[in-house]
Amino acid sequence: xxxxxxxxxxxxxxxxxPARDPTKARIFYAHRGLREGFAAVRxxxxxxxxxxxxxVGTSTIPFYKVFRITYGEEVLLERAAPSP
Numbered sequence: 349x350x351x352x353x354x355x356x357x358x359x360x361x362x363x364x365x366p367a368r369d370p371t372k373a374r375i376f377y378a379h380r381g382l383r384e385g386f387a388a389v390r391x392x393x394x395x396x397x398x399x400x401x402x403x404v405g406t407s408t409i410p411f412y413k414v415f416r417i418t419y420g421e422e423v424l425l426e427r428a429a430p431s432p
Contacts, residue, residue: 353424353425354411355402355411355414355417355425356397356399356411358417358424359375359391359394359397359402359417360397362391362394362417362419363397368391368419370391370394371390371392372419372420373390373417373418373419374390374418375388375389375390375416375417376414376416376417376418376429377389377413377414378413378415378429378430379413385429386415386429393405412430415427415430416429
């Protein structure tokens with residue numbers, strides 16, 4: 349995906365592109381409930397991608413909280429982490 353790819357586009361690519369293995373992806377997002385201030389999930393944990401958020405288990409994570417997406421050693425998205 350290009351540099352201007354949105355979080356939504358990247359998540360959909362990781363979930364549906366036949367050449368991508370979602371278990372190799374990590375999505376990092378701001379999380380105020382954790383001491384570190386962030387959490388990460390594997391791409392295969394993403395259950396649904398909406399228009400402004402994605403769902404993991406019982407949690408809904410807004411795209412604006414996502415600050416990094418990696419695929420193996422490749423960084424697909426990197427931006428300043430928002431305040432948790």
